[in-house]
Amino acid sequence: xxxxxxxxxxxxxxxxxxxxxxxGYLADGGYEGLRAALARPPGEVVDEVKAAQLLGxxxxxxxxxxxxxxxxxxxxxxxxxxxxxxxxxxxxxDRVILENDPHLLVEGTLICAYAIGAAQAFIYIRGEMALxxxxxxxxxxxxxxxxxxxxxxxxxxxxxxxxxxxxxxxYIVGEETALLESLExxxxxxxxxxxxxxxxxxxxxxxxxxxxxxxxxxxxWVLRHGADAFLALGxxxxxxxxxxxxxxxxxxxxxxxxxxxxTTFRDVIFDDRYAGGIRDGNQLKAFIPGGxxxxxxxxxxLDLALDPSVVGPAGSMLGSGxxxxxxxxxDAVRAALRLVRFYxxxxxxxxxxxxxxxxxxxxxxxxxxRGGGRADDLDLLLDVADNISPPPFPRAGWAxxxxxxxxxxxxxxxxxxxxxxxxxxxxxxxxxFRPEFEAYLARAVAADGEGDDPAAIPVAVSR
Amino acid sequence: MARLNPDNLVIARQIxxxxxxxxxxxxxxxxxxxxxxxxxxEEAMVHIAELxxxxxxxxxxxxxxxxxxxxxxxxxxxxxxxxNISCLLVGGEELLEHCTERLGVPVxxxxxxxxxxxxxxxxxxxxxxxxxxxxxxxxxxxxxPDAADLLFDDLRAGRLxxxxxxxxxxxxxxxxxxxxxxxxxxxxxxxxxxxxxxxx
Numbered sequence: 173x174x175x176x177x178x179x180x181x182x183x184x185x186x187x188x189x190x191x192x193x194x195x196g197y198l199a200d201g202g203y204e205g206l207r208a209a210l211a212r213p214p215g216e217v218v219d220e221v222k223a224a225q226l227l228g229x230x231x232x233x234x235x236x237x238x239x240x241x242x243x244x245x246x247x248x249x250x251x252x253x254x255x256x257x258x259x260x261x262x263x264x265x266d267r268v269i270l271e272n273d274p275h276l277l278v279e280g281t282l283i284c285a286y287a288i289g290a291a292q293a294f295i296y297i298r299g300e301m302a303l304x305x306x307x308x309x310x311x312x313x314x315x316x317x318x319x320x321x322x323x324x325x326x327x328x329x330x331x332x333x334x335x336x337x338x339x340x341x342x343y344i345v346g347e348e349t350a351l352l353e354s355l356e357x358x359x360x361x362x363x364x365x366x367x368x369x370x371x372x373x374x375x376x377x378x379x380x381x382x383x384x385x386x387x388x389x390x391x392x393w394v395l396r397h398g399a400d401a402f403l404a405l406g407x408x409x410x411x412x413x414x415x416x417x418x419x420x421x422x423x424x425x426x427x428x429x430x431x432x433x434x435t436t437f438r439d440v441i442f443d444d445r446y447a448g449g450i451r452d453g454n455q456l457k458a459f460i461p462g463g464x465x466x467x468x469x470x471x472x473x474l475d476l477a478l479d480p481s482v483v484g485p486a487g488s489m490l491g492s493g494x495x496x497x498x499x500x501x502x503d504a505v506r507a508a509l510r511l512v513r514f515y516x517x518x519x520x521x522x523x524x525x526x527x528x529x530x531x532x533x534x535x536x537x538x539x540x541x542r543g544g545g546r547a548d549d550l551d552l553l554l555d556v557a558d559n560i561s562p563p564p565f566p567r568a569g570w571a572x573x574x575x576x577x578x579x580x581x582x583x584x585x586x587x588x589x590x591x592x593x594x595x596x597x598x599x600x601x602x603x604x605f606r607p608e609f610e611a612y613l614a615r616a617v618a619a620d621g622e623g624d625d626p627a628a629i630p631v632a633v634s635r
Numbered sequence: 636m637a638r639l640n641p642d643n644l645v646i647a648r649q650i651x652x653x654x655x656x657x658x659x660x661x662x663x664x665x666x667x668x669x670x671x672x673x674x675x676x677e678e679a680m681v682h683i684a685e686l687x688x689x690x691x692x693x694x695x696x697x698x699x700x701x702x703x704x705x706x707x708x709x710x711x712x713x714x715x716x717x718x719n720i721s722c723l724l725v726g727g728e729e730l731l732e733h734c735t736e737r738l739g740v741p742v743x744x745x746x747x748x749x750x751x752x753x754x755x756x757x758x759x760x761x762x763x764x765x766x767x768x769x770x771x772x773x774x775x776x777x778x779x780p781d782a783a784d785l786l787f788d789d790l791r792a793g794r795l796x797x798x799x800x801x802x803x804x805x806x807x808x809x810x811x812x813x814x815x816x817x818x819x820x821x822x823x824x825x826x827x828x829x830x831x832x833x834x835x
Contacts, residue, residue: 261719261758292655299666299703300715300759302772305806313811335653336810340662341702343757357661357687359700376656419721419762426763464720464758494762496720510723514757520700 177445178405181413182389183429186272192307194314197275203320205392209283210328217287221391223399225411230255230346230384231463231492233480240288242371243379249291251380253370254281254388255351256297256304259343261464261514262494265415266385268427270297270304273389274311278334280388282321283395285332288381292333296351299339309336343518347588348382350520361520362588386415386493407433409481414493416440416478421454421499422447433479437461441474441497454499458604462491464511465593467580468600469568487568487577504608508601509537515594526591529560533594540609545616550602550609557599560585561592565599638682639664643671646809647686653810657687661697665704669803674705702756703772705802710745710752712790713802714738715769718755721762730766731755733780737787750791752802773799 190196197203209217222237243250254277258266269277277295285293295312297305312334315321323331337355339345345354349363352375367373374380390412394402405412410433418440419425428446430439437459440446450456458468467488469476476482483490498507516534521527533556540549557565561582569577582592602609639647647667651660664686668679675698677691684691698704716734718727731753735742738751745752761767764776768783775786789795800807 258760262762264760264762267760300772302805306808309808357658420724
């Protein structure tokens with residue numbers, strides 16, 4: 173297990189409470205990245221970030237600099253919106269930055285605002301994260317007091333207002349166009365596409381850049397050390413470092429910053445410097461590689477590198493950097509049901525295949541688990557899934573059975589990815605652990621209709 | 636149970652001043668109302684509609700979309716137990732069951748004395764601290780049934796008042812909104828935002 177340890181870029185100060193104040197942050201080189209940016213024309217800052225090939229860290233993995241380049245010239249005002257609505261099950265890496273190094277995010281936000289010429293920047297933090305809200309508000313206020321935000325920043329002539337805003341509980345708002353709707357005071361429903369990027373039509377109909385917290389947290393380092401230093405880390409298509417949250421049945425769950433692309437799943441799950449292996453000496457059964465929306469991977473995939481260009485063709489995704497580990501004691505059927513219920517609960521209701529599909533999947537799978545399943549329920553589940561995401565759905569290959577992987581991404585009959593995401597846990601579990609589902613069906617002694625109550629779908633499903 | 640009080644009305648106008656379009660203040664104002672009353676009443680929504688020049692139905696439309704806005708009273712302490720995947724794997728459902736039994740309420744219920752409400756919630760981004768619960772959106776990581784019992788005793792006895800504010804209060808800080816700072820005014824020389832509504 174050769175894990176190359178690199179100096180952290182976005183989690184260097186996480187264990188240093190002093191760095192939450194601007195004095196501590198400045199003493200550790202804070203706002204040097206912003207000063208470096210302000211010393212150059214905005215276009216050069218964009219070029220530097222483009223050269224660094226910084227991939228977005230929110231889930232989709234789109235290159236940040238390229239996203240900025242989509243802003244149409246001459247259509248001011250531009251807005252910057254920071255996506256801090258971290259809600260993907262298994263994901264808790266942005267919270268590490270928001271709570272422990274808020275100035276890092278504020279500095280990254282200001283650098284981006286300067287680069288794109290934003291008139292105003294909104295830091296949208298998930299509603300449930302009260303501590304993160306307090307820490308980021310305090311950091312923004314300090315930045316204003318020291319002249320890093322507001323009018324004529326550091327005497328550069330550049331001005332931008334930074335507003336801390338928070339949501340009120342809705343997973344879908346993490347989707348960038350739903351986030352903009354929410355920021356406009358509306359129900360958080362994703363917008364019809366095209367346009368595919370808010371750079372064309374975003375907040376208040378104006379060109380807007382939406383970037384994830386961790387993405388922006390990389391900018392101070394990139395500006396201080398340069399794109400070449402960033403490119404020197406990682407592999408050809410995955411540069412820098414990345415935060416991975418490893419949770420579930422591991423000995424030492426945690427959020428770890430590792431070199432992007434060179435580290436493997438085996439490293440972060442088993443190495444003692446990271447999650448330290450499976451609890452109680454158990455065997456690994458399956459793992460979710462990139463948040464609950466990612467198709468599951470299995471023990472034979474442990475040596476895949478944490479690199480989107482490796483995991484995508486292998487049939488899954490790194491998504492939001494959340495690795496959820498399930499050991500041999502896991503009931504795959506109940507794990508799948510819990511995730512299916514999640515998507516049913518969080519579907520915004522805009523697209524029929526998602527609204528109806530997720531709800532029926534939860535209803536049918538609930539009755540299977542409660543002993544009321546019917547013989548053809550597994551086929552029915554897969555059929556409903558196909559109507560949300562037409563086949564072939566991405567899947568990991570099984571070398572031992574000569575089954576080839578179906579590469580990511582999925583196709584969809586919906587506006588956003590929430591609908592197809594429900595198919596990931598469902599298909600993964602049924603395809604790999606079908607006998608477990610059949611065992612539930614074999615127990616189905618009750619008459620048809622038992623456990624068939626759609627009212628039982630929202631969060632409180634009885635077991 | 637009411638419209639925003641005079642103090643909160645002042646805060647509401649400051650919040651309005653942060654946004655180039657007033658409707659963006661809708662969710663922050665709903666939070667403000669919930670902070671005042673512990674829930675969001677119809678009167679408060681009507682008041683917010685007046686402040687934003689939208690219809691009460693539009694305010695309700697937004698309020699009803701979001702999990703955190705309670706349109707009927709809940710307990711002083713809202714206990715949110717996560718049972719999503721990372722918590723499920725290490726006992727989240729058992730923790731929820733323990734909490735409801737200990738407090739003697741069903742999921743979604745409030746104790747008779749109005750002190751506790753218990754909810755089952757989706758992932759709260761504390762997956763590496765599972766099983767996890769929040770009380771009024773403050774994290775309590777790696778919970779056990781015993782730790783939950785202690786937590787409830789401490790809350791009831793007021794020993795955690797510094798850590799856990801009453802329901803409705805999220806951030807205990809407020810962004811300062813001085814007259815120089817609002818709605819992109821800091822960026823000089825920009826054309827006016829179409830439909831921009833300034834602070835009155």
